[in-house]
Amino acid sequence: MANLTLIQAVNDGLRTAMSADPTVCVFGEDVGPKGGVFLATEGLTKEFGKNRCFDTPLSEDGIVGAAIGMAMNGLRPVAEIQFQDFIFPAFDQIVSEAAKLRYRSGGQYTAPMVIRTPFGGGIRGGLYHSQSGEAYFCHTPGLKVVVPSTPYDAKGLLIASIQDPDPVLFLEPKALYRKIKGEVPEGEYTVDLSTLRMVREGGDVTVFCYGAMVAVCEEAARTAAESGIETEIVDLRTLLPLDEDGVIEAAKRTGRVVVVHEAPRFCGFGAEISAMIAERCIEYMEAPVARVAGFDTPFPNTLEHHYLPDARRVLDAIERTARY
Amino acid sequence: MQIHDCFVDQTGELSPDFPGYDDAWLNEVFSEMLFVRCVDERMLKLQRAGRIGFVGSMLGLEATMAGAARAMRPTDWMWSGLREGGAALLRGLPLSEYIAQMYCNSMDTAKGRQMCNHFQHKGTNYPSWSSVIGTQITHGVGAAYASKQRGTDEVHTIFFGDGATSSSGFHSGMNFAGVWQAPCVFVCVDNGWAISVPSSAQTASVSYAAKAKAYGIPGFQVDGNDAVAVHEAMAALIGRARAGAGPALLVLRTYRLMGHSSSDDPTKYRDEAEVELWRDRDPILRFERLLTKRGSLPEGGLAGLRARHEATIDAEIHAQEIVDPMPLRSLVEDIYAEVPTHLRRQYNDFLRVAEKHGEAQKGDGAFPL
Numbered sequence: 018m019a020n021l022t023l024i025q026a027v028n029d030g031l032r033t034a035m036s037a038d039p040t041v042c043v044f045g046e047d048v049g050p051k052g053g054v055f056l057a058t059e060g061l062t063k064e065f066g067k068n069r070c071f072d073t074p075l076s077e078d079g080i081v082g083a084a085i086g087m088a089m090n091g092l093r094p095v096a097e098i099q100f101q102d103f104i105f106p107a108f109d110q111i112v113s114e115a116a117k118l119r120y121r122s123g124g125q126y127t128a129p130m131v132i133r134t135p136f137g138g139g140i141r142g143g144l145y146h147s148q149s150g151e152a153y154f155c156h157t158p159g160l161k162v163v164v165p166s167t168p169y170d171a172k173g174l175l176i177a178s179i180q181d182p183d184p185v186l187f188l189e190p191k192a193l194y195r196k197i198k199g200e201v202p203e204g205e206y207t208v209d210l211s212t213l214r215m216v217r218e219g220g221d222v223t224v225f226c227y228g229a230m231v232a233v234c235e236e237a238a239r240t241a242a243e244s245g246i247e248t249e250i251v252d253l254r255t256l257l258p259l260d261e262d263g264v265i266e267a268a269k270r271t272g273r274v275v276v277v278h279e280a281p282r283f284c285g286f287g288a289e290i291s292a293m294i295a296e297r298c299i300e301y302m303e304a305p306v307a308r309v310a311g312f313d314t315p316f317p318n319t320l321e322h323h324y325l326p327d328a329r330r331v332l333d334a335i336e337r338t339a340r341y
Numbered sequence: 342m343q344i345h346d347c348f349v350d351q352t353g354e355l356s357p358d359f360p361g362y363d364d365a366w367l368n369e370v371f372s373e374m375l376f377v378r379c380v381d382e383r384m385l386k387l388q389r390a391g392r393i394g395f396v397g398s399m400l401g402l403e404a405t406m407a408g409a410a411r412a413m414r415p416t417d418w419m420w421s422g423l424r425e426g427g428a429a430l431l432r433g434l435p436l437s438e439y440i441a442q443m444y445c446n447s448m449d450t451a452k453g454r455q456m457c458n459h460f461q462h463k464g465t466n467y468p469s470w471s472s473v474i475g476t477q478i479t480h481g482v483g484a485a486y487a488s489k490q491r492g493t494d495e496v497h498t499i500f501f502g503d504g505a506t507s508s509s510g511f512h513s514g515m516n517f518a519g520v521w522q523a524p525c526v527f528v529c530v531d532n533g534w535a536i537s538v539p540s541s542a543q544t545a546s547v548s549y550a551a552k553a554k555a556y557g558i559p560g561f562q563v564d565g566n567d568a569v570a571v572h573e574a575m576a577a578l579i580g581r582a583r584a585g586a587g588p589a590l591l592v593l594r595t596y597r598l599m600g601h602s603s604s605d606d607p608t609k610y611r612d613e614a615e616v617e618l619w620r621d622r623d624p625i626l627r628f629e630r631l632l633t634k635r636g637s638l639p640e641g642g643l644a645g646l647r648a649r650h651e652a653t654i655d656a657e658i659h660a661q662e663i664v665d666p667m668p669l670r671s672l673v674e675d676i677y678a679e680v681p682t683h684l685r686r687q688y689n690d691f692l693r694v695a696e697k698h699g700e701a702q703k704g705d706g707a708f709p710l
Contacts, residue, residue, distance in 0.1 A: 042490070068490055074520055079513030082479025083486065089468065090418070090487035106509070113473050114480070121471065123452035124675045125463045158676050182678040211681065258681040 021201045024194040026168035027057045027133070030175035031095065033205050035065050038093060041179060043070040045080055045097030054099055055135060055194055081107035081132060085115050088130040093179055101136035101188065102145040108153070115184040116159030131178045131185045136164075137229050137279050138325050139192030143318040149228075149280035149311070154186050155257045155289070161185040161210060162257040166231040168199040170254060173208030181210060190228035197232065213260040213267075219247035222339050223267050225290055226277040227253045230326060234277055237331035246339045256286060261293060268294045272303035273341070275334045277326050282310035304341035307334040344561040344577060344591075348569040351622055353630025360573060364637040370411070370568045371628045372639065372646060374403035377427030378625060379650040380436070383658065384443055384457075388603045392662070393443045395457040399427050401566075401598035404624035405530050407431060408571025412579055413498060418466040418488075420481035422474075422501035424530065424597075426460045434462040436657050446664040452675070453667045458602075466495070475501060475508025478527070482514045485523035485588075496582045497525040498575070504535025506549050515590070519556040522587040526578045527553075529590065530565065532597040537610040553590035565593030566624040596622070669695060669705040685710055 021029060035041045043058055043065075049072040052059030061070035073080050077098055084094040098104045104111070115128045138147035154162050161183055165171035171189070178185035216231060217238055226234045231252050238248035251267050253259065268274050274294060276287035287308040294306055309326045317324050348359045381399045388396045399406065402424055410431035413419065419428065430439055441448035443457045451461055451469065461469040470477055481499035488495040505511055506529060518525055529549050533540060546552055553560025561578070563570040571593055578589045596619035600607040607616075625643075632638045639646050669692070673684040680688075685708035695701045 040491075074513075074516050076509075076513045076516065078509050079479050079517050082476065082510060082513060083483030083517055086480035086483025086485070087487045088483075089480065090484035091491055092487045094483075109473060110476060110479070113471055114476050117471070119677070120675045121451060121455050121459075122461055122469060122675075123450050123454065125450055125461060126468050127678075161677075258677070258683055261683055261686075 018200045018202055020198050021168045022195050022198050023165070023168045023171050023189070024055055024057055026171040026199075026201050027175060027189060028059060029201060030172035031058060031061060032064065033172070034095070034176050034179045035061065035069060037205055040091060041069070041093045041095060042087065043095045043097070044073050046075055046099050047072060048097050053097060055191065057133070058097065077103055077107040078110055081110040081115065084130050084132070085110060085118070085128050088128040088184075089118070089126050093129060095131045095133060095179060098132060098134040100142075100146050101134040101150055102148045104134055104150065111154070111160065111184070111186070112157050116157045119183065120159060127182060128184045129182050131175070131187050133175075133187045133189060135191035135194070136188040137190045137192055138316060138321050139229060141318065141321065144315050147316040147321065149278065151188060151256055152280055152285050155286060159183070160257060161255070162188065163210060163255050164188045164190065164228045165254065166190060166193065166228055166252050168197065168201050170208055170214065172201050173206050174210070174254065176205060177207035177210050180207065185210075188228065192229040193232070210255050211258055211260055212255070213263045214252040214254050216250035216252050217248065219249040221247045221271060222273045222275060222335050223249045223251060223271045224275045224277060224331070224335065225251050225253055225264065225267070227256065228279070230277045230279060233326060233328055234331055236328040237335060240328065240332050241335045241339075244336075246335060248335055264290060264293060265297050269298050269301045272301050273338045274302070275307045275309060275331070275338055277309045277331055279311050279325055281313045282308055283313045285310055304338045307338050309334045342559065342577065342581065344563060344574045345570060346562070347564040347567050348573065349567045349627055349631055351627055353627060353634050355631070359569070362569070364635060367628070367632060367635075368637060368639055370407050371625070371632055373407040373410070373431050374568060374625050374628065375643070375646055376650045377403045377406055377430065379647060380427065380430065380439070380654055383651070383654050385603065387443070387658065393457055394445070396603040397424055397458040397601070398597070398599035398603070399424050401596050401619065401623065402530065402532060403427060404568035405565045405571055405593045405595055408568040409498065409528065409575045412572050412575035415465050416493075416495050417579065418481065418484060418495060418497040420477045420497060420499040421460070421467065421470045422477060422505060422530070423470055424502075425500050426458060429460050429462055429465070429467050432462070432467065433465040434460060434467065436654065437660065438462065440657050440661045441664065444661050444664065446661065447667050448661065448664045452671050475505040475510030477501070478505070478508070478510040478514035479517065481525055482518045482521070482523050485518065485525040486521050489524055494583055495524070496579045497523075498528055498579065499525055500528045500530060502535060503529060503531040503533070503540055503543055503549060504538065505529075506552060507543055515553070515556040515558065518588040519558045524582040524585070525588045526575070526582055527588065527590040528575070529592045530595060531592050532595050534597055534601070534607075534611065536601040536605065537607075539611075548592065550590060550592045558588050558590060560590040560592070562592035562594055565595030566622050566627065568624060568628065669701060680708060682710065
């Protein structure tokens with residue numbers, strides 16, 4: 018066991034996967050000798066050579082398109098998109114090609130590949146270094162969308178994603194890269210790509226969240242406990258496919274639900290959770306589902322701390338839902 | 342590297358540089374081109390008769406297919422851009438699978454999921470195009486990188502039309518391949534028209550081949566209606582890539598004699614005189630002239646050969662007419678390696694309604710949850 022930050026756990030996951038499987042290749046902008054702008058790939062070129070960890074030309078659609086071809090021809094590509102905000106030139110390749118390849122070829126061709134990308138706010142990155150675009154990708158059958166929130170999960174989910182037979186978009190909450198530390202086993206282990214994680218038990222209100230919002234919700238839950246409200250926290254962590262049965266069970270347990278994400282509210286992931294609860298267990302609900310989300314605006318710069326859900330806003334939603 | 346523009350001219354005369362293939366070789370190429378044409382004509386008839394939904398005709402492009410196909414090994418990859426179905430047949434795609442794909446029935450290896458004219462054949466490394474123009478170009482480059490990385494000697498031929506040279510995939514693909522020295526050959530089938538948009542509205546470059554210069558790779562163009570010129574250029578550039586000398590761009594100048602598809606009326610945007618000019622440059626007519634001069638036309642002439650090809654094709658059409666459509670379960674299969682719970686639930690909900698209306702067949706049963 019080592020005590021690692023989340024970014025160190027990502028690096029450890031890549032190194033472990035590359036050691037275990039010679040077909041794993043890591044590439045993207047500045048990921049070679051520099052080791053990536055956040056140092057996720059630090060040391061990999063030196064250790065595995067420039068054929069297995071390398072810089073590409075500056076073209077997101079080229080990176081993802083080439084990754085698909087590599088995956089179709091026997092490699093296990095792990096492509097980095099420097100910021101999730103820069104992924105949209107590759108949207109076509111992800112949505113029209115990688116995600117549909119297995120289906121449209123009747124299973125003859127597949128794209129086992131991972132696209133890693135830092136996402137979310139909290140680093141004063143303004144409009145184009147802060148966005149949370151998970152909802153765009155969760156609307157894409159054939160793709161898997163994964164968001165770790167702890168160093169343990171970051172490594173275990175990443176290795177599972179690299180081994181998975183389908184394309185995975187791996188969204189890394191960059192605000193947590195160096196903010197949190199945790200115990201991470203050495204060597205290979207995986208975390209299942211279809212089960213949620215119970216973060217905290219509590220019988221009064223259930224909070225669903227993922228990524229950097231998990232720590233925010235934990236802080237709110239601690240404060241709520243001081244006034245006697247016991248909050249259950251569920252880290253969804255694999256948004257697609259989602260552990261739907263796990264969500265419904267958790268919602269039924271308290272009958273009071275809050276959903277928290279950084280992304281804009283309208284058509285955000287919280288809308289799906291709310292609809293699912295309405296369809297499958299509304300008879301168990303004691304209160305309306307509350308959503309705490311980013312505004313339906315571009316991501317601000319100097320006012321980002323007001324845009325991002327914080328413990329005060331989450332606490333307010335927990336209290337309102339508990340008292341309803 | 343010397344690439345000859347033309348070996349067999351429009352009148353069927355051989356140039357002094359002709360590589361010296363014998364009558365048997367030339368007859369095979371002639372037969373292959375005619376076979377592709379017969380398949381195309383039959384598919385158009387089926388479409389007009391309402392038996393299949395859509396045809397993207399290859400009429401006029403047969404020399405590009407016959408010339409390219411025989412320059413490739415079965416282990417080489419061919420990345421289709423749209424109209425390469427004929428080349429796939431000549432490389433080994435069974436005619437039964439070709440026609441099943443046009444019927445989108447349960448014999449289609451793609452399980453009837455793509456509209457017509459999206460062929461694939463894993464056995465000869467031929468993935469289908471998606472419909473989105475230019476997206477396969479970077480796939481071919483990435484796959485070529487993988488071939489090199491894995492130490493194989495596979496070469497990737499990446500096909501696309503003149504319109505695709507404007508796509509971001511073309512730029513990224515050419516650029517990545519140049520940097521990586523990937524073992525691939527970019528093949529631009531310049532048939533003059535991107536649906537209704539002529540080359541003059543597609544680019545201000547002096548030629549499509551000139552674009553290669555910007556990426557530090559060589560660019561060539563040849564008469565795409567001369568199967569020998571296509572074959573020689575493809576063989577040379579594939580050989581070059583296989584030897585580790587990197588990628589190249591080859592432009593095959595040809596002409597799409599029919600509309601973009603069976604849904605397109607080309608008289609709205611192009612002059613009939615231009616089409617007539619190209620009819621006389623027909624690659625099959627050109628070879629017929631050549632073989633007539635050499636006195637080596639096959640038995641019964643063109644008509645006899647055509648009749649034999651049509652009999653083969655018709656027999657296969659009859660067989661495919663009676664194949665079942667895809668089972669309902671295929672709606673949710675192959676999205677992921679395993680059918681996830683939410684798709685099982687969605688299917689089972691749908692099945693209740695389908696069963697109520699008598700639409701469910703054997704094999705359409707519910708998934709366990």
